[in-house]
Amino acid sequence: YRDGLIVAGAVVAGTTGSSGSFGLQTEEGLYTVVATNATTGCARTMNGSARITINPLPADPQPVVGSGIVCQGNTYTYTVPAIADATTYFWTLPAFASFVSGQGTNSVSVIFSSTGSGNIAVFGQNACGDGLSAIKPVTSTTLPGNAGVIAGIQSVCIGSNYTYSVADISNASSYVWTVPAGVTIVNGQGSKSITVSFTAAAVSGTVSVYATNVCGNG
8 A cells, every 4th residue: 555644634745655654744733644555546544643743943043242352360241132942052162261150041151261262152952953053253361461661762852753662562452651741642642652742841751651451451
């Protein structure tokens, strides 16, 4: 005989054989086996039926919310909006980070033990499998290093401009310069080199610089 499947009164073709398999069906409904004699064409509905429910994989996640630039030794929270059809959440971290809490939920606390760059990723899971991942690039940094010796002339003339500079400072995102009273920074504030003007009101003093980033000041 050959088997047919009836779903909501319609025969589903292509499910032949003697095993009683329902095949790879993608429509929800109540399935009943109908046996047909290949010689006589007589058909008979078999005893028993099965209801098939189609359960989807977790939906695609929205972007992860959280800091992309972080400080070594600090703890941060990362959250993804609820993922449709997910029963749990699976997060992965770069080697320089570890979980404080939250694995399995849509919000985790993460501590960064060292510096580096990598990705935080999360996807939804359910009984059918895994969904796609959302990825958040992160960079862990630390306080800027110490500034080196400032290069520039020490004995100056009123009414003249001079340049002062310092070598690159590790982990610096900006440079903050201070100058004596009456001295004007013409350009370069925020960089490792400035041009200053000594006005008639200038007094003797110190030119200094330190670096800053999201973690604080060097």
